[in-house]
Amino acid sequence: MELYLKENGMRADLNYGELTVSGNEDYGFRPFQLMVASIAGCSGSVFRKILEKQRTEIEDLIINAEVVRNPEEANRIEEISLVFTVKGYNLDPEKLYKNLEISRKNCSMVRSVEDSIKIKERIESIELSR
Template identity: 50%
Template sequence: MEFKMKKDVGFYADLGFGRLDVASDEEYGFRPYQLLVASVAVCSGGVLRKILNKMRQEFSDIEIKTDVERNSEEADRVEKITVHFRITGTNLSESKLERAMELTRKNCSMVQSVIGSIEVHETFEIIPKPPVSK
């Protein structure tokens, strides 16, 4: 990736999917910590999705909610990211989901990249999918 300085604040990169604007002020682009958290969350979500498909779990949706703890005394350092998955599906096995979470953590490159410097905590909840009425 190549980033170029913007006239006002921040930097940008022209990527295959479009332009990525990054700045310390949300008015001018994504904040760097938002991209870090998004990378961890979405990488985990993508890995979880693949694993659930391989486990033949019937799910129709995965929502991801994050919470971030930062240390204002150390340059607003990201210290902990909590990633909570809301998985909607039919006949989802809690034990299989627990195993899927272990595999997700092990196989998500973004989580593996921050281990040792940022605590990543993953949780999930099952949202039963209502039966389709005929």
């Protein structure tokens, strides 16, 4: 991956498209936003794959991420809380949490930061009827 200097940040030309990174969100994605999105996106993708393998019928998976940053340490990310809202059929909360634990162990982004950023996870399940 190559990044190129722009007036207000950096640009990367990737297979999917151009990514612009800037400390000012008027000019691009802020670095902390990309980190949180990477962690949530990786975790959600792995979780979804596990649910599919378990034949858990879901209609939707929404992840809400809350971030705690430390302004005295260069706005370091201290904690990320992920709330997984799972909408589906015949949902077993215990099974969902077990699958989330497995996804945590298999998500490269979570594993990369687990010793420096506290990652909290919670599930809200919404049972749909047919």
